[in-house]
Amino acid sequence: MVSLSTGWLPRLEDRSYYELSAVLKVMRKFSQERSVDGFEFGLLPEWDCENPPLTPTQAPLGCEKHGLDEILNKLLKEEFRILSVHASRDVGCYLCSEEGQKYAKGLRLLEDSLKFCRSLKVNLCVVHFWDPWKKSFDVARLRRVYEEFQNEFPDVALSVENIPTVIEGNTPFSLIHGFKHVTLDLKWASMFNEFDLFLDRLGVVDNVHIQGKSQSGLFYPTVGNLDYKRALLQLAGKGYSRVLTVELEGKSTFQEIRSYAEELKHMKIASNS
Secondary structure, three states: OEEEEHHHHHHHHOOOOOOHHHHHHHHHHHHHHOOOOEEEEEOOHHHOOOOOOOOOOOOOOOOOOOOHHHHHHHHHOOOOOEEEEEOOOOHHHHHOOOOHHHHHHHHHHHHHHHHHHHHHOOOEEEEOOOOOOOOOOOHHHHHHHHHHHHHHOOOOEEEEEOOOOOOOOOOHHHHOOOOOEEEEEHHHHHHOOOHHHHHOOHHHEEEEEEEEEEEOOEEEOOOOOOOHHHHHHHHHHOOOOOEEEEEEEOOOOHHHHHHHHHHHHHHHHHHHO
8 A cells, every 4th residue: 555654744745744734735735636545644843732843853942742632533534545644753752851841751652543543444553663862772561661652552464663772783774673563664664775675574574664765656765775666676576565655855846756656556556466
């Protein structure tokens, strides 16, 4: 299934990524045209009314805020097919904090995201599970948190993304070892030259992020040298048949995204024939 991450959709309308009305407008357009199978809805830390984002942001401090209940009500009124929900990208930063209040907020954000998925009847929740800038953190504690929440929400796959890390002696691939559900982001696999390692662990991969820039109808990574088209054909050839999520960096057009979604579908069909 071909999915679109909602975080960049407003760019197609020359609007800011944190404008919820623009996100919903572009989702409606793609839904009406049935050019993709669904969406990965991103819960932005910019919408948090309690704290400014811990991770880098381009949004002004006073940008619009939205609670989860408000967002949920708006989505329930629509007929969008949401294939996954991306928890706030700040979750991992909070969970890796030594400050009790921040750690507690990380737990709360994670629980709220999983409840949000349940309310939407979405069975896949993508999460950044560690702080990508922190040189040391309690990996064992993170694994305990993961097991606790996955056991509490067995109907929602808690899918850990292979985001970057600077923790000594580890890479994204080594950190995700042992997690039941994984989201493979091709950009980060390109950055760390780890894509081939994931080919032998596709049984735990339930979502693939195609994060990159659009050029001449194809997507390319902004770091590393991974050939996305070749990588996607390898995934299909290995039997991967779950979600492919497009995450655009930079600018593109509706037509380019529609065409790329069709290319992904044909690529999958050709590989299976």
